[in-house]
Amino acid sequence: MSDAATPAVTCAGAPADWQNPLRDKRDKRMPRIAGPCGVVIFGVTGDLATKKLMPAIYDLANRGLLPPTFALIGFARRDWKDQDFGDIVLTAVKAHARTPFRQEVWDRLAEGIRFVEGAFDDDAAFGRLADTLKKLDAERGTGGNHAFYLSIPPKAFPQVLEQLSTSGLATKPDGCWSRVVIEKPFGHNLKSAEELNTLVNSVFPESSVFRIDHYLGKETVQNILALRFANQLFDPIWNAHYVDHVQITMAEDIGLGGRGGYYDGVGAARDVIQNHLLQLLALTAMEEPVNFSPDELQAEKIKVLSATRLVAPLDDNTSRGQYTAGWQGNEQAVGLLEEEGFSQTSTTETYAAITLDVDTRRWAGVPFYLRTGKRLGRRVTEIALVFKRAPHLPFDDTMTDELGKNALVIRVQPDEGITLRFGSKVPGHAMEVRDVNMDFSYGSAFAEDSPEAYERLILDVLLGEPSLFPVNQEVELAWKILDPALENWASHGKPEPYESGGWGPESAFEMLRRSGREWRRP
CATH class of the missing domain: 3.30.360.10 (Dihydrodipicolinate Reductase; domain 2)
Known part of the structure; x- marks a missing residue:
């Protein structure tokens, strides 16, 4: 993959309350706000993404808990353009979001929506994903910070993790972060769980692995x-x-x-x-x-x-x-x-x-x-x-x-x-x-x-x-x-x-x- 057309991006973290420098530190009601970042969802056509993940991301934006430059990237085997995926997200938001729909919030969120077409065994598709993230870092200021949400069957974990590793997406220079989110089940028994943990930690350090148990x-x-x-x-x-x-x-x-x-x-x-x-x-x-x-x-x-x-x-x-x-x-x-x-x-x-x-x-x-x-x-x-x-x-x-x-x-x-x-x-x-x-x-x-x-x-x-x-x-x-x-x-x-x-x-x-x-x- 080539990044010749993409300006270099300097990784920069940001304080959790970076959007509001006047925030009163004594006000415990004020939640922490995410810094510059983007989320890549694998499995955007599934029920979990449609009914939970996309609406939750909109609700976070609606509550002012995401940065204005936040990016949402979908990855799937669909012949979609960015706008097509945006329409899918909009439909999911209107059907399942918990907060009221506000056009201005949606318009800001939609500016950072991108889609990458490809299969999990498609090296070129992960190259396109890497290029897309670099462009978002440069154009929207996502800071080189990316979370990869594996909303996919467990049998697909090894392939996606290997692709994230070989494409360089799993490792970031100092000042940037790369995290992986894994949905249950975490294995089928003790032996398979140990094998899965070994596999995941061969690509991401344990501090960058987030296993979702939604009850928590x-x-x-x-x-x-x-x-x-x-x-x-x-x-x-x-x-x-x-x-x-x-x-x-x-x-x-x-x-x-x-x-x-x-x-x-x-x-x-x-x-x-x-x-x-x-x-x-x-x-x-x-x-x-x-x-x-x-x-x-x-x-x-x-x-x-x-x-x-x-x-x-x-x-x-x-x-x-x-x-x-x-x-x-x-x-x-x-x-x-x-x-x-x-x-x-x-x-x-x-x-x-x-x-x-x-x-x-x-x-x-x-x-x-x-x-x-x-x-x-x-x-x-x-x-x-x-x-x-x-x-x-x-x-x-x-x-x-x-x-x-x-x-x-x-x-x-x-x-x-x-x-x-x-x-x-x-x-x-x-x-x-x-x-x-x-x-x-x-x-x-x-x-x-x-x-x-x-x-x-x-x-x-x-x-x-x-x-x-x-x-x-x-x-x-x-x-x-x-x-x-x-x-x-x-x-x-x-x-x-x-x-x-x-x-x-x-x-x-x-x-x-x-x-x-x-x-x-x-």
């Missing part, structure tokens, strides 16, 4: 840290002396729809437990970090994951299922094997539940129950700390018939907030104690809307802020925890069927009943 960008997930470490109220009871068990649930009320090609062979455990739910466990169980710097936060999560193991025997303490036809609300739903893209002999699970122990002083003896599934009773993600009963109740049995265990429930989605369940006297002459809820809701407590997870995470990539991104060791430890369950299930034939609209297979309920516990019904 959710406001309520980050609020776990505020709830635990900003309040003296909860710390004394956040341990095995008071907590009976912890339930972490991610339930969906939808089926696979058109995702059969992706999902078959992956399954619920790999798709959700290995990343989302184990990250939620780490944030729930970790010790207080010295500070919230990336290194300190990641170190505490790694300690927890290192101490986490499946509870044996696995046949009794894990469960997997596959949804069958049934009623989802007032609609008749088909079973998984009738969904497009699935074989009648598929053993892919759509429900998975596991029991974990965290072998630390704080949590010894407290089981952590993780579950996820599709076609369940409702869409909900929550973390529930269920507390032990009081050691002595000075009431007759009839007075506490309707009293359950105290619980602290962090609602990640929907209806984001926190619920505290405790016993209270029922009004009247008799002493009758019943469960009541005390609720905190984000929607009613704050006027500001929470940013969408991808907005937060994309901005953090551009700022070089890695706190919310799992590092190599976290990914590999998560697979080390889950692999024994996957291997055990592989020898057991088909998953257990469960009816759409219910709450999973019978074996999942038995898993808790053996210890006298039961799943929450969100």
Whole structure:
């Protein structure tokens, strides 16, 4: 590739608040703003790019968090010009952006939109991409700073990474940065994750690798840290002396729809437990970090994951299922094997539940129950700390018939907030104690809307802020925890069927009943 026609570009970083030199440093409401940069998206024709990435980039621009010279570059096998790609982005923005459409914001963003046609095995196409980025650096002042977003199937990672390396796009001179963003799944098991990490780090240093787990960008997930470490109220009871068990649930009320090609062979455990739910466990169980710097936060999560193991025997303490036809609300739903893209002999699970122990002083003896599934009773993600009963109740049995265990429930989605369940006297002459809820809701407590997870995470990539991104060791430890369950299930034939609209297979309920516990019904 030749850069004879392209003026030389001097790499120049910029302070995070470079757009606003008059910014009051004491105003904590003012977010950090990305400096000069551009984002290259591989896989711009996919649902993720259309429904999440492009709208999130527009929303960041609309909130004033991107520089005026920001550039967005699409790469795909399409016979498109820059304007054609711009029209695709505009359609995605109008359909899926969370902030109001403003023509002046769009016009400024559109000035930096470019498209490069090519396949992943096309050396010349990556040469054209390099030339395009050099021209943008010179013409728009993107500063030689580029993030490469791999919104592509994992099997294409090696080829794209090799092309980024051989074309020189992965390495930059001092003062510039080059970062890669990788979507899950991060491997298929521990061995493949180790191979993927080795491959990625052969091209990009770990400090330039951002593995997206969009759950970590959710406001309520980050609020776990505020709830635990900003309040003296909860710390004394956040341990095995008071907590009976912890339930972490991610339930969906939808089926696979058109995702059969992706999902078959992956399954619920790999798709959700290995990343989302184990990250939620780490944030729930970790010790207080010295500070919230990336290194300190990641170190505490790694300690927890290192101490986490499946509870044996696995046949009794894990469960997997596959949804069958049934009623989802007032609609008749088909079973998984009738969904497009699935074989009648598929053993892919759509429900998975596991029991974990965290072998630390704080949590010894407290089981952590993780579950996820599709076609369940409702869409909900929550973390529930269920507390032990009081050691002595000075009431007759009839007075506490309707009293359950105290619980602290962090609602990640929907209806984001926190619920505290405790016993209270029922009004009247008799002493009758019943469960009541005390609720905190984000929607009613704050006027500001929470940013969408991808907005937060994309901005953090551009700022070089890695706190919310799992590092190599976290990914590999998560697979080390889950692999024994996957291997055990592989020898057991088909998953257990469960009816759409219910709450999973019978074996999942038995898993808790053996210890006298039961799943929450969100």
